[in-house]
Amino acid sequence: MYVVLASDPAGVRITQLDDSGAPVAARRTIAREHLPAEVAALERERPRWVWDDTSRWYPQLLAAGVRVERCVDLRLCHVILRNSALTAGSELATAERGPWDAAAVDEKPALLGTLFDLEAFGSEGTERTKGTGAHTGTNSTDSPRDRADPVAEFLAQRAAVAASAGSGRLNLLLAAESAGALVASEMRLAGLPWNVARHDELLAELLGARPKPGERPAILEAVLQRVRDLLEAPELNPDSPNDLLRALRRAGLVIDSTRSWELKKLTHPAIEPLLEYKKLARLMAANGWNWVDTWIENGRFRPDYVPGGVVTGRWATSGGGALQLPRQVRGAVMSDPGWKFVVADAAQLEPRVLAGLAGDAKMAEAGRGDLYEGIVASGAVATRAEAKVAMLGAMYGATSGDGGRLMPRLAKAFPAAIAMVEAAARAGERGEVVTTRLGRSSPPPGESWRDIQGEAYGTDASAADQKRAISQSRGWGRFTRNFIVQGTAAEWALCWMAGLRNRLWELGTGPLTERPHLVFFLHDEVIVHTPKALADQVAAEVRAAAADAGRLIFGSMPVDFPVTTAIVESYADAK
DNA sequence: TACCCCAGCGCG
DNA sequence: AAAGCGCGCTGGGGTA
Known part of the structure; x- marks a missing residue:
């Protein structure tokens, strides 16, 4: 059964559909404040909830203590189906842009009326990313997506999938993407446990005590003093690349950027403290006291996760740089008393995904244990380090x-x-689209890309034009080459997490945050926060879910997806 | 003052 | 070891 929710001036319109998509009861409208109770009651029948945007509906349900098992996020699914090569001929994909299509930045509409619509739509999008997603409460009935009918959109999506040769894969992808949206809301509700006192200690050890605003902490200041002395540049602003470059050149160094790996090639007494300064200044700017003040509340870090935020299907986050937490501060991620973290990492995910994608039995065999050691054992290269760099190169x-x-x-x-x-690279070089295992397709290159390619073959094309076109073509080929691997790895991770989410729910009782639950996701790594007594079971479920994900995506193809698990009280103690 | 772009660097 | 993929965020530095 499907239950479609839609905003209505009078509240929430509920439409129940059977598995074929046919209405099973007259639709009805309930008051907004009754929604959580209504959802909780219907959830016992395990429907798939259908709504325009999980981040607009689910946070409120969670806040009211209502967790749902599954959903269809029409916005996320629309993006996939609109672009997928597997549904390219569908009505959904060939229709004019509508309220389910986000406004493209580079497509400025000519007509003012259209411009107004798209801008209204765009502003809704930005609100969503910075806010709590709690839109359903007040003035959301005016947004374009509310004027669109979710039932019609849902049926259009089903039709597009049903007519596709890859409907099984697409259905799995849409379910996994939607489950990811549920996880994103749940992780935001739970938050990543963050020990501010420990963070403070770490900063004090590395930088010195917290300074007054606008000043540098003692250790950072001392390192900077050494740099200024050794470069004989007492006024140097080390945070200005221009200023720094001038000072380095005055000291006789030949260099044209201040990137740290360029600096490492140089021999000069100031280089060592300068690199030290850069490292510490970076920590202070990105994850220092300001960061804690801004992002940690009541001992929890709650970034805004953005499922499908990357073209390849990876997640993005907005606010707090959640996917870039430096190792230096991971010690501040500490579990609650009586609780543990299970930190799990899918080992060598992308090359394993490639083995599955290609049906490469030999590579799958090499991945029976440590994949890189397996490659060495195959005789292809001499050392593990070489195997790794060769795989990355590929x-x-x-x-x-x-x-x-x-x-x-x-x-x-x-x-x-x-x-x-x-083959994926060659397709990209020709400007073609490539597609992941489950059916997410790469975006076609933009207009300027095609212009440059076209110009290179004109009669008045210069050698420089051709060179530029070739370089651009190769660049797009590297993108599509990587897209199929990174994108399919993202699909594996979504399936892993979706399965794990349900397994964790079964391990406990009561509200979400009283059971083992996901608190962090980083492309190929998850953190589960769990009562101590359940940690071993959680680790087993993590591994089982990984095996499930491999079978779901690659079927009988025998690719292993081992995960390392660590049961710890601090994120810093994993691996 | 607000906004945009760049250089640089954190993560996978 | 910084060549090759995907991101977000900060401070500097410019423009309006």
């Missing part, structure tokens, strides 16, 4: 350096896997 499209040099050896040892990424 997946990212390295052309030079060790990656570019070693990659051809992989092509000999694992021809199927390498042919897969090479």
